[in-house]
Each structure stands twice: as C-alpha cells, then as structure tokens.
Amino acid sequence: MTEQLISVSSAQDGAWKTAVTQIIRAGERMDQRGWVPATAGNISVRLADGRIAVTRSGGHKGFLTPEGVIEIDLTGNPLLPGDRPSAETLLHCQIYAHFPHTGAVLHGHSIAATVLSMRTKERALYLADYEVLKVFEGQSTHATRVAVPIFSNDQDIARLARSVSLFLDEMKAGYIIQGHGVYVWGPDMDTALARLEGLEFLLACELERLKLSPSFQGM
Numbered sequence: 637m638t639e640q641l642i643s644v645s646s647a648q649d650g651a652w653k654t655a656v657t658q659i660i661r662a663g664e665r666m667d668q669r670g671w672v673p674a675t676a677g678n679i680s681v682r683l684a685d686g687r688i689a690v691t692r693s694g695g696h697k698g699f700l701t702p703e704g705v706i707e708i709d710l711t712g713n714p715l716l717p718g719d720r721p722s723a724e725t726l727l728h729c730q731i732y733a734h735f736p737h738t739g740a741v742l743h744g745h746s747i748a749a750t751v752l753s754m755r756t757k758e759r760a761l762y763l764a765d766y767e768v769l770k771v772f773e774g775q776s777t778h779a780t781r782v783a784v785p786i787f788s789n790d791q792d793i794a795r796l797a798r799s800v801s802l803f804l805d806e807m808k809a810g811y812i813i814q815g816h817g818v819y820v821w822g823p824d825m826d827t828a829l830a831r832l833e834g835l836e837f838l839l840a841c842e843l844e845r846l847k848l849s850p851s852f853q854g855m
C-alpha cells in the first residue's frame with residue numbers, strides 16, 4: 637500500500653516536472669520569436685490529473701526557471717497562499733473551464749498583434765486564403781476566412797473574461813486583446829505552440845501587406 641502511494645506520488649511529480657519543462661521551453665521559444673518583450677506574456681498547462689501549472693506574475697518568460705511556474709486551481713487561486721500567479725490567470729482558467737480537452741494556453745505580445753489590433757476599428761481581424769489557416773482546428777483548406785475576435789484591453793481581468801466568454805465557442809484561432817496581444821490554446825503544448833506560430837505568421841503577413849499598400853505609403 638505504501639509503495640503504491642509512493643509510486644503514484646512520484647508519477648504525479650514526474651508529470652508536474654514535464655509540464656514545467658514544457659512551459660519553460662515555450663517561454664524560450666516565444667522569446668526567440670520576439671513575442672514576450674520585457675515581462676509580457678503568460679503560459680499554462682493543464683495536467684492529465686487536472687492540476688494547472690501557470691507562470692508566476694512579473695518574470696521574463698524567456699528566462700523561466702521551475703520556481704517561475706506555480707500551481708493554481710480552476711478558479712485561479714494559487715495552491716500556496718501568497719504565491720502570485722499571472723495577473724491574467726483568469727483568462728487561462730476560463731479556457732480550461734470552457735474547453736475540457738484544452739491542455740495548454742499561451743499568451744504573447746507580438747508587434748503584429750499589437751499594431752494591427754490598434755489600427756482597425758473592426759471587432760475582429762479577418763484572415764482569408766492563406767494556406768497556413770489549416771493549422772487551426774477544423775480548417776482543411778486555404779479557401780476560407782477565419783475571424784479572430786478583438787476585445788478592448790482592460791486591466792480588470794474578470795470583466796475582460798466576461799466579454800471573452802460570450803464569443804469563446806466561435807473562436808477558431810484564438811483571440812486578440814487590442815493593443816496588447818493574443819491568446820491561443822490547444823489540446824497539448826505542441827499543438828498550442830503550432831497554432832500560436834501559425835496565427836503570428838498570418839498576423840505578420842497582414843502587417844507586411846498593410847505596409848505594401850498604397851494608402852500606407854501615402855501614394
């Protein structure tokens with residue numbers, strides 16, 4: 637019996653270490669791409685046993701250590717009182733609560749997401765006819781148009797989460813917070829990273845197209 641308990645707890649410990657490693661590597665990857673400047677961005681993983689690991693608030697996400705990742709419950713409270721999880725933890729928790737098969741959530745602040753969302757007056761960015769659209773769930777052709785909703789930025793994260801919640805079911809490629817950044821998720825970290833990379837590639841393409849447009853160049 638005792639041996640059984642020890643092996644369950646060491647398996648749980650191993651799963652936690654795997655989640656932490658995934659978060660640290662994702663932070664490094666996002667930093668290499670310029671998506672987590674200063675202390676921007678946050679990253680989480682939901683383990684198979686339901687535990688949620690999220691980045692601590694305020695650290696640089698490109699230089700995370702195991703101490704920079706902490707456990708929270710599904711309402712966003714840290715398991716260790718006094719621990720300070722990401723200020724945007726509620727946005728992660730609402731995705732886990734809404735989508736039972738989500739295993740990882742990523743948030744970054746790219747230049748393309750920031751600039752494009754500040755420029756438009758629309759409530760979404762529309763991505764059409766790109767081959768890379770196929771990276772998103774349920775997309776099998778370039779011949780489509782995917783809306784990425786844009787929400788007004790808000791330092792009141794509970795209020796922001798309420799706005800986001802109304803549209804979660806319609807989101808195929810995550811969402812954008814205006815002048816701030818993107819939220820993307822997936823069933824596991826590799827898929828979430830692929831979707832983030834796909835979305836950021838498409839936003840960078842849109843930014844390049846904008847720069848090439850005659851009106852941008854004052855022609």
Ligand SMILES: CSC[C@@H](O)[C@@H](O)C(=O)COP(=O)(O)O
Nearest residue numbers: 674675676677678693694722723
């Ligand atoms: C550089 S300020 C960025 C923060 O305000 C926030 O938007 C962010 O993404 C990181 O917050 P954090 O609390 O570290 O998860």
Ligand SMILES: [Zn+2]
Nearest residue numbers: 676677816817
């Ligand atoms: Zn942010």
